[in-house]
Amino acid sequence: MAHLSDSSFPITELPGVIEQLGELFEAAGFELSLVGGPVRDLFLGRVSPDLDFTTNALPDDIIAITRRWCDTYWEMGREFGTIGMRKDGFQIEITTYRSEAYDPESRKPVVAFGDRLEDDLYRRDFTMNAMALRLPQMELVDPYGGVRDLHEGIVRTPGAPSSSFSDDPLRMMRAARFASQLGVTVAPEVFDAMKDMAGRIEIISAERVRDELVKLINGKTPADGVDLLVESGLADYVLPEVAALRLEIDEHHRHKDVYQHSLTVLRQACDLETGPDGAVPAPDFVLRFAALMHDVGKPATRRFEGTGAVSFLHHDVVGAKLTAKRMKALRFDNDTIKAVSRLVELHMRFYGYGDAGWSDSAVRRYVTDAGPLLQRLHRLTRSDVTTRNRRKAERLAFAYDDLEARIEKLAEQEELAAIRPDLDGSQIMDLLGIRPGPVVGRAYRFLLEERMENGPGAPGEAEAKLREWWQQQPESASAPAQERPESGSATEGMS
Incomplete structure (x- = not known):
């Protein structure tokens, strides 16, 4: 002893x-x-x-x-x-x-x-x-x-790996989690048993699988853990959307496949996390999982063009839906599902900025659509640049630097994080003399659009625009002047 x-x-x-x-x-x-x-x-x-x-x-x-x-x-x-x-x-x-x-x-x-x-x-x-x-x-x-x-740095089992994994199949995911957390590799006999018995993971509850997955993604080298899940076949059962990426050729032909690109994006996203007092403290599961899942819509949207090029039109939207569906199956909470799938949906929004430039209204929309996810979106977008073409990488980095500078400048002038129309629901009803109902919602959305396009208006400008808009609505001709009631559901969420 x-x-x-x-x-x-x-x-x-x-x-x-x-x-x-x-x-x-x-x-x-x-x-x-x-x-x-x-x-x-x-x-x-x-x-x-x-x-x-x-x-x-x-x-x-x-x-x-x-x-x-x-x-x-x-x-x-x-x-x-x-x-x-x-x-x-x-x-x-x-x-x-x-x-x-x-x-x-x-x-x-x-x-x-x-x-x-x-x-x-x-x-x-x-x-x-x-x-x-x-x-x-x-x-x-x-x-x-x-x-x-x-x-x-080797993962072995005390007895035969097949016996250990038969007793508790979740141990196979735990081996991948250790690869992420401790930087270890699995022994050949352990890997062979994982491949042979991957299907047994289906008897494990979704909640237990989810908890192991979160620990893996939050590990020191999550791409290593994910790669072990994929190579062993476990991902075919717990993250089939990621496993499917191995079959897809990246449209830029700069990587072996979209799967390897996604692992690179995950690694780069981890590198962009901050210290405990920063904007995105490490480890951040939402950012990391969005980085892993950001291209899962590509298999379903792949098209071969007549020119020989490959396109993935709307893969961001499709990927967001697939991500939400997978996370629901794994019993994630609604807030986490919404955050990750929203990042997946928005990850392509930046592209084109460097070529055409954006108006102030487009910058406002970018910030508003990202909401509290803006700092994560910054990092996801930067992480998604994996091209080996140095000039292209530098051009994209410069363009995003410029976008962030414009966001900061506009933020000094306007409250970008909480953009609202210059009039709320109660003021709309007072001005138009209408009761709560769908028309109030339409008027609110019109004023929000105006605020997005033109920024904050001068005093009285929003009232004039609203009256002009009202004159073009079919309801205005038949609506009698009425006093607004003291309460109504149409104003909820508009003030």
């Missing part, structure tokens, strides 16, 4: 709560070990705020030992042998040694308690997570070579 200090890795100093727990369980006559990810993280030079322990004590014993020590505890995982608690800012889970068996057609394990630490470690997903620190002796238990594999 090795002592933790014998490792060649630099070991982070252990929090006091770990030693305290070890002494409590030893005094009560039970074994206790820090296990899994927290042990792995010690070798990576970091301490997680979430600490996992395993023990030969049963749940009732765990509660009896810790209830006076911890700040609070909960029993939601009792049926799986897990008692959760919080102490000094750490979230702690202590689980009785387990020996799990899975029904091949079920998403949930059948749990049986065990009595040996080594058996508990064998059931874990990967060797780098199958290490334990026996407490309070600080002895490293590593029966399956986790330190070796962590040092070599």
